[in-house]
Amino acid sequence: MTAIVEELRRGRNLPEAALKELIECADYDEELFRQADEVRRQYYGTDVYIRGLIELTNYCKNDCFYCGIRRSNTQAVRYRLSRQDILECCREGYALGFRTFVLQGGEDGYYTDDRVCEIVSDIRAQYPDCAITLSLGEKPYESYLAFFKAGADRYLLRHETADETHYRKLHPPEQKLSVRKQCLWNLKKIGYQVGSGFMVGSPYQTTENLISDLRFLQELEPAMIGIGPFIPHHQTPFGEYAGGTLTLSLRMVAILRLMFPYALIPATTALGTIHPQGRELGLKAGANVVMPNLSPVKVRRLYELYDNKICTGEESAECRGCLEKRVASAGYRIVTARGDVACKSRRE
Numbered sequence: 604m605t606a607i608v609e610e611l612r613r614g615r616n617l618p619e620a621a622l623k624e625l626i627e628c629a630d631y632d633e634e635l636f637r638q639a640d641e642v643r644r645q646y647y648g649t650d651v652y653i654r655g656l657i658e659l660t661n662y663c664k665n666d667c668f669y670c671g672i673r674r675s676n677t678q679a680v681r682y683r684l685s686r687q688d689i690l691e692c693c694r695e696g697y698a699l700g701f702r703t704f705v706l707q708g709g710e711d712g713y714y715t716d717d718r719v720c721e722i723v724s725d726i727r728a729q730y731p732d733c734a735i736t737l738s739l740g741e742k743p744y745e746s747y748l749a750f751f752k753a754g755a756d757r758y759l760l761r762h763e764t765a766d767e768t769h770y771r772k773l774h775p776p777e778q779k780l781s782v783r784k785q786c787l788w789n790l791k792k793i794g795y796q797v798g799s800g801f802m803v804g805s806p807y808q809t810t811e812n813l814i815s816d817l818r819f820l821q822e823l824e825p826a827m828i829g830i831g832p833f834i835p836h837h838q839t840p841f842g843e844y845a846g847g848t849l850t851l852s853l854r855m856v857a858i859l860r861l862m863f864p865y866a867l868i869p870a871t872t873a874l875g876t877i878h879p880q881g882r883e884l885g886l887k888a889g890a891n892v893v894m895p896n897l898s899p900v901k902v903r904r905l906y907e908l909y910d911n912k913i914c915t916g917e918e919s920a921e922c923r924g925c926l927e928k929r930v931a932s933a934g935y936r937i938v939t940a941r942g943d944v945a946c947k948s949r950r951e
């Protein structure tokens with residue numbers, strides 16, 4: 604059982620068949636999780652970084668079949684945060700020890716480049732010791748460049764699936780995988796710390812698709828990799844589809860930790876949604892980041908990408924305290940440092 608896991612850890616490029624076995628077969632899990640935790644401790648000790656997530660807007664011009672805030676969901680109640688709202692979230696977050704703010708939202712034309720730059724430069728000026736992460740979807744090169752110059756450091760854009768045929772089953776034809784990938788390359792070129800990732804157990808996903816995801820990430824070498832189970836949202840075309848499982852999600856976290864020892868990997872809210880201890884288990888499988896919500900409580904329920912999302916009623920301070928306990932119970936420790944990516948050369 605240990606040979607394949609060991610190979611993966613040594614950075615050998617596992618052949619297709621070996622990867623497939625690792626992804627499909629529970630026999631490796633114990634060894635996989637043990638070694639993933641070892642690697643994570645080697646690179647990051649017991650540190651867990653916290654990112655304050657601010658959900659700017661649930662307006663979105665896209666129509667991803669899996670997502671609750673897709674434009675065709677006419678039942679979604681839409682909202683936008685103002686610059687003042689956002690700065691207030693940062694103020695509250697800073698006091699709670701957050702040194703990274705993640706501004707995430709649907710692709711909403713209201714947030715023009717000028718508006719985004721204004722918000723970013725305000726945060727940059729008020730919190731020079733904080734990292735600013737954007738997660739605002741696909742934009743032209745020039746927009747990404749402008750945000751970067753305004754003071755943004757990092758950008759999250761999951762590729763969702765690296766397989767062309769699978770991508771087309773999850774998105775309408777006007778949304779192109781090639782464009783999404785180009786956005787990621789552009790972000791890298793500009794100098795962002797880039798985050799990508801995918802959903803586990805999305806409709807029609809095969810093991811081969813997951814292997815393509817891993818291969819694409821090997822090419823991209825992102826600083827951050829976010830994955831979580833697909834969870835159906837009842838007002839979408841995938842409302843009746845099965846969700847991704849905890850086991851497969853954890854297994855993929857562990858595989859990612861072994862393949863990308865230096866990466867920042869969150870134990871995602873989606874993982875916490877499908878199991879009461881999902882995030883703790885994610886940390887034990889190799890994750891080293893948690894991203895509690897800093898959005899105003901009045902809008903939290905509305906940023907509903909999937910059903911039954913956790914933490915929609917709690918104040919930011921409650922989530923902060925709750926996570927402190929959860930992280931400790933898993934055997935790790937929240938640190939308030941900015942948490943930039945570890946140096947790759949630390950690799951054995």
Ligand code: 5AD
Binds near residue numbers: 670671760832833908
């Ligand atoms: N289930 C799980 N994750 C989802 N996302 C969007 N919709 C869902 C869903 N139904 C993820 C996507 C996106 C991120 C912000 O949330 O991967 O990139």
Ligand code: FES
Binds near residue numbers: 895913917922
């Ligand atoms: Fe939000 Fe536990 S993290 S309530």
